[in-house]
Amino acid sequence: MDMDIHEYLSRPASVVAPLLLGCILEREVNGMMLRVRIVETEAYEETDAASHSYKGKTERTNVMFGEAGHLYVYFTYGMHYCCNVVTDKEGVGSAVLIRAVEPLTGSEYMQELRHRDGVELTNGPAKLCQALSINKSLNGHDLAQSSLTLIIWPPLPDQLITQTTRIGVSQAKDVPWRFYITGNEYVSWT
């Protein structure tokens, strides 16, 4: 679709998170084109105790407070990267974690990057970063630009979306800001 993703995504993360389900990510790496479909997301907002932005802007979370439509990549547990789509207006620390995607094209190359097969390719936030070769060098990347591009797709009907509490958080455990495509085999856990 031809639209300005920055404006489209300039809304609270909890609004954008379900809208990103079904959208496409195109990643170009080493001359290979990889395409995936987003099937699971989580929203993190500034007023949310589970969010990295909750305690204000720091060197790490700077990107979360920037323009919507850029990528926020963080390193965690000593060995994993996770990636988020920055949302909301500039100055507001808000982002949507991409928790799982479904491979569309280039899955052979993802297998090489992951040393895994099938749903294990991309059914988790750190797994999909490995499968798409996403690391800290892409922190702050504009998702309207090449090498990693977000293509907006029309919103899915509510019937196809399941909403639950988030995975792996110790704060704000009761906040229901995890969204996934019901029944999709690449969703990380149910």
Add this chain to the structure above:
DNA sequence: TGCCTGATGTTCT
């Protein structure tokens, strides 16, 4: 199938 745990380093208190 499901629980438990080690790996490993950055960020923040």
Add this chain to the structure above:
DNA sequence: GAACATCAGGCAC
């Protein structure tokens, strides 16, 4: 010095 938006392998059942 502790916590951490995780993953994979091992072992019990």
